[in-house]
Each structure stands twice: as C-alpha cells, then as structure tokens.
Amino acid sequence: MVALGYGMYGQSRITDDIRPELSRPARLRAARLVHGAERAAELENADPDVFDQVTGQAWEALGWAWQARLGLPLENRYGATLVNSELVAQARSRSIGSRFSDTPENVCWILPELDIKKIDGNFIQEWADTGEPRIIFMYRDPRDVILSMVNFLSGKTAAGFGNFSEFKVFSAILNSFPTMDEKLEYALSDPAFPCMGDHRRALWLLHHPRVCAVSFEELVGPRGLGTEQRQDAAIRRILDFVGSRSSPAEVAEKIFREDSFSFFKGQIGAWREVFTARHREIAESVLGDVLSSYGYV
Structure with a gap:
C-alpha cells in the first residue's frame, strides 16, 4: 500500500516515512469533528504552528475514536x-455519528482484526451500502502465523x-520454555495465545464479494519462496480493486521488506521445517477446519 502511494495508520509500527x-482541508475536517465548527473556523486563520499542532492532535484523537x-x-x-x-473521549463523543468517509483520504488503515461482532453498526451499514472503504483482507497459513508469532514474541526479530x-x-511465558518444541506446543494449545482464533473470526472477510482477499503466499513472491506468476496476479487484483494505475512490476519490487520491524524469514511453509509429528497432530486437531476453509491442506 505504501508502494501505491498511501499513508499508513493503525495498529502497526508507523514510521515517519510512511x-x-x-x-489542509482534511486537517480542518478532523478538527471540526473533534472540536466543533466554531473552533475549526478559528483555526483557519491561526498561526501555522498552532494550526498544525491542534489539527494534528485532532487527527490522532479521531484515529483512536475510529479504532x-x-x-x-x-x-x-x-x-x-x-x-x-x-481529547480522545471528546473525539469519541462528538464523532460518534460521523461516517468513515469523513476521515482523511489516501490513508490505509492497518487493522490486526475486524471482528464483525464488535464493529459499530453504522460503519457496517455505510460499507454495505457504498462499498467504501475498500477492504483488503490478507491472510496466511495459520501454522506459519503461529510459528511467526512464537519467533516474534521470543525476541528473534530485530526491533x-x-x-x-x-x-x-x-513473551515471558514463551521464554520460560527452554526449547522451540515446547514453545510451539504451548502456543498451539492455548486458545488465548495471540493469533489463535483470528482465522475463524475473519471467515466473513474471506467470503464477502466486496472484500479483496489475498494470501501472503500469493503476494510474497520468489524471495519468500512464492512465484512471480502468483505475485503478479495478486498485485493486479489489488490494483484493480483500489483503482490504481501503478505498474505491477514496480510494486512487486517494493513488497519484500527485510527492514520491516516484524521481519524474521518471510517464507512460505517455514512451519514444515520445525513442526514435529506432535505439533502437526495438535495443529490438525485445533485448526483442521480452518486449514480446510482457507485452502491449506
């Protein structure tokens, strides 16, 4: 999405460059939603530093309110x-009836989950009626997700x-286990472990005709042990979905980011190298239906 020119916002590590x-109109709109029309009118003639500070704080508060x-x-x-x-409480109170279309344009919101049972019904109705915002759902083999989370919480990533x-x-629980075998068995067995249950809660995204569902395995390309053909097809599907005329080849060059704060290996099927027969048995027991639903057999 950065390669397509979007600024990023949400529950991910957002650096200044993205x-x-x-x-200015977007900043004023945020200020109007958070502070009211009178204060927003005052800001139109405010000192530039004051304008940037107040409207920036309003945008951050509005972002929390929408999350x-x-x-x-x-x-x-x-x-x-x-x-x-x-300020966040004020933003939540004043913007409660606003539409998502009132938020700034050209922003890609990164959400680690979108639980249909917990979303504000006004947003659901807006999206169902208009198809906006456009939702891209990226998923990955649950076994690789669990392995990745174990590595992540065990401190194996750089940042x-x-x-x-x-x-x-x-993280404390995982680091109390001396071996990777024990870490994985625990992660697969605890329903409260981060990422467990996410695939089931997201099935509605996988099946909805207005959602662009794309897998990690499609997008990662040859550097992640995928293929150029699947990557090109996935990128073209996304470009068409968001109405972008960007070059698929240029976008592909920017996808595999080893400098991502959560990057470890970024490869398809890494679970096969470390899962024992016991891990495979547990995974089949707790994730069998999910693996089937997402096509991971």
Missing part, C-alpha cells in the same frame, strides 16, 4: 488512560515485539 501527510468504533480492544492493549484521555500489553505476558 505516515499520512494530511491536506474503538471498529471494535479493536484498545484498553486491553494500551490501557484505559490513553484510550479515555480527555522488539511492539507495545501491545498482552505481548509482554506471552
């Missing part, structure tokens, strides 16, 4: 103090494991 650059409306467990991950700060509160708990 952060959205909001237009809550999209059903993300913010208090669990970041704590009630941040989520219920005065740590992020700031979700639960990650500290599960």
Whole structure:
C-alpha cells in the first residue's frame, strides 16, 4: 500500500516515512469533528504552528475514536488512560455519528482484526451500502502465523515485539520454555495465545464479494519462496480493486521488506521445517477446519 502511494495508520509500527501527510482541508475536517465548527473556523486563520499542532492532535484523537468504533480492544492493549484521555473521549463523543468517509483520504488503515461482532453498526451499514472503504483482507497459513508469532514474541526479530500489553505476558511465558518444541506446543494449545482464533473470526472477510482477499503466499513472491506468476496476479487484483494505475512490476519490487520491524524469514511453509509429528497432530486437531476453509491442506 505504501508502494501505491498511501499513508499508513493503525495498529502497526508507523514510521515517519510512511505516515499520512494530511491536506489542509482534511486537517480542518478532523478538527471540526473533534472540536466543533466554531473552533475549526478559528483555526483557519491561526498561526501555522498552532494550526498544525491542534489539527494534528485532532487527527490522532479521531484515529483512536475510529479504532474503538471498529471494535479493536484498545484498553486491553494500551490501557484505559490513553484510550479515555480527555481529547480522545471528546473525539469519541462528538464523532460518534460521523461516517468513515469523513476521515482523511489516501490513508490505509492497518487493522490486526475486524471482528464483525464488535464493529459499530453504522460503519457496517455505510460499507454495505457504498462499498467504501475498500477492504483488503490478507491472510496466511495459520501454522506459519503461529510459528511467526512464537519467533516474534521470543525476541528473534530485530526491533522488539511492539507495545501491545498482552505481548509482554506471552513473551515471558514463551521464554520460560527452554526449547522451540515446547514453545510451539504451548502456543498451539492455548486458545488465548495471540493469533489463535483470528482465522475463524475473519471467515466473513474471506467470503464477502466486496472484500479483496489475498494470501501472503500469493503476494510474497520468489524471495519468500512464492512465484512471480502468483505475485503478479495478486498485485493486479489489488490494483484493480483500489483503482490504481501503478505498474505491477514496480510494486512487486517494493513488497519484500527485510527492514520491516516484524521481519524474521518471510517464507512460505517455514512451519514444515520445525513442526514435529506432535505439533502437526495438535495443529490438525485445533485448526483442521480452518486449514480446510482457507485452502491449506
């Protein structure tokens, strides 16, 4: 999405080089939603530094408010103090009836989950009626996801494991096990382990005709042990979905990012190298229906 020119926002590590650059009208719109029309009118003639500071804070507060409306467990991950700060609470209260189309344009929202049971019904109705925002659902073999999460929370990636509160708990648990075998058996067996259950909750995204569903295995390309043909087809599908005229070949060159903070190996089927017969047995027991639904057999 960065290669397509989008700024990124959401529950991922957003660095300055991929952060959205909001237009002046978008900043004023955010300020109007959070502070009201009178304050937004005052900002139109404000000192540039004051304008940038106030509208920037309004956008951040609006972003938190929308993450809550999209059903993300913010208090669990970041704590009630941040989520219920005065400005965020004001944004949640004043923007409660607003439409997602009122948020800034050219922003790609990164959501680790989109649980249909927890999303604000007004958003669901807006999306169902208009098809906007366009939703791209990327998924991966659950066995590789679990292995990747174990590596991530065991400290094998270069830049740590992020700031979700639960990650500290599960990192401590994993690091109490002396072997990878034990870590994997635990991760596969604990239904509360991060990422367990995500594929089931996302089945509606996999099947909805207005969602562009694309797999990691399609997108990763030869450097991740995929193929150029599948990668090209997946990229073209996404370009068509978002209405982009970008070159598929140029986009493909930018996809495999070893400098991503969560990058470890980025390869298809890495689970096959480390899963024992016992791990395969547990995976089949707890994930058999999911593997079948997503075509991983």
